[in-house]
Amino acid sequence: MAIAYAPGKVILFGEHAVVYGRPAIAAPVAQVRAQATVQDAPPGSGLTLVAADLGETHVLGAPPSDAMRALEVTARNTLARLGLASPPDLRITIRSDIPIGRGMGSGAAVATALVRALAMHLGAPLPPDEVSRIVYETEIIHHGTPSGVDNTVIAHEQPVYFVRGQGMERFRVGRAFRLAIADTGIYSPTRVAVGDVRAAWQADPARYDALFDAIGTVVVAARRAIEAGDVVALGPLMQRNQALLREMGVSAPELERLIAAAQDAGAPGAKLVGAGRGGNMIALLEPGGEAEVIAALQAAGAARVLVTTVA
Numbered sequence: 584m585a586i587a588y589a590p591g592k593v594i595l596f597g598e599h600a601v602v603y604g605r606p607a608i609a610a611p612v613a614q615v616r617a618q619a620t621v622q623d624a625p626p627g628s629g630l631t632l633v634a635a636d637l638g639e640t641h642v643l644g645a646p647p648s649d650a651m652r653a654l655e656v657t658a659r660n661t662l663a664r665l666g667l668a669s670p671p672d673l674r675i676t677i678r679s680d681i682p683i684g685r686g687m688g689s690g691a692a693v694a695t696a697l698v699r700a701l702a703m704h705l706g707a708p709l710p711p712d713e714v715s716r717i718v719y720e721t722e723i724i725h726h727g728t729p730s731g732v733d734n735t736v737i738a739h740e741q742p743v744y745f746v747r748g749q750g751m752e753r754f755r756v757g758r759a760f761r762l763a764i765a766d767t768g769i770y771s772p773t774r775v776a777v778g779d780v781r782a783a784w785q786a787d788p789a790r791y792d793a794l795f796d797a798i799g800t801v802v803v804a805a806r807r808a809i810e811a812g813d814v815v816a817l818g819p820l821m822q823r824n825q826a827l828l829r830e831m832g833v834s835a836p837e838l839e840r841l842i843a844a845a846q847d848a849g850a851p852g853a854k855l856v857g858a859g860r861g862g863n864m865i866a867l868l869e870p871g872g873e874a875e876v877i878a879a880l881q882a883a884g885a886a887r888v889l890v891t892t893v894a
């Protein structure tokens with residue numbers, strides 16, 4: 584038997600613009616995670632995937648439901664990478680407490696846990712780069728045109744500076760900082776928000792390229808601040824990033840309500856994370872001010888509030 588895990592993630596700076604070649608900064612969130620358990624199954628039973636949270640079971644080779652298609656492709660690509668022509672007799676159970684469609688990378692985390700557990704069980708654990716490459720293929724099913732930032736940060740489990748097509752750069756976090764992550768409770772599929780931004784960009788490329796460039800500038804400044812341990816500088820940079828995302832049309836009244844509540848309670852910066860339109864937001868926390876911000880987010884209707892440290 585093999586068990587493997589994968590964390591959630593948040594994009595600290597640069598979502599959406601990262602699809603268009605601008606940089607982004609993302610960090611893993613260990614407080615939520617996906618888990619895959621691989622067990623031997625009776626001879627001739629084939630490879631069975633069990634999505635425990637969805638109550639769905641799928642045997643590789645049968646026509647997959649929409650929900651199981653990504654898992655099917657992930658398992659197939661992993662087997663192909665390991666040189667197995669036909670599926671071994673296994674039962675793989677997947678669970679996750681990462682909310683689905685809320686900008687925390689649940690699809691990439693589930694796929695990462697599956698690749699890791701399957702490779703481990705078959706005696707051939709894969710390095711993070713290879714896990715990331717397989718999960719990128721899965722992300723195409725979820726997102727259509729993924730930048731690759733989700734699979735990269737989740738497979739490597741460390742903060743990354745990412746540019747599409749160039750891969751990731753590790754960078755130093757000069758001083759650890761803490762974030763509240765609050766969920767609007769609104770399901771927002773990444774594919775839809777990313778598709779809408781693409782349509783808007785096609786309709787007015789000059790305006791959207793300027794927004795993407797402005798976000799790119801924020802990301803570069805944020806990287807410098809994080810490396811220098813200048814946490815104070817991050818608040819205004821989050822505000823600026825959020826203003827640009829708002830202009831891009833990917834915020835939502837529920838996100839704005841949580842962002843305003845966090846700021847009114849003293850958070851120096853807050854922004855949506857991931858695709859937007861719903862899902863989660865982050866608020867920068869200051870030592871001594873955490874409890875107030877968390878209470879304000881809860882009072883403003885957050886479905887869940889997590890606290891994580893970026894280090």
Ligand code: PMV
Pocket residue numbers: 594597598599600601602685686687688689726728729730731732733773777856857858859
């Ligand atoms: O909402 P999530 O966690 O899938 O993140 C999407 C991030 C985007 O930048 C909007 C899309 C992408 O592929 O990078």
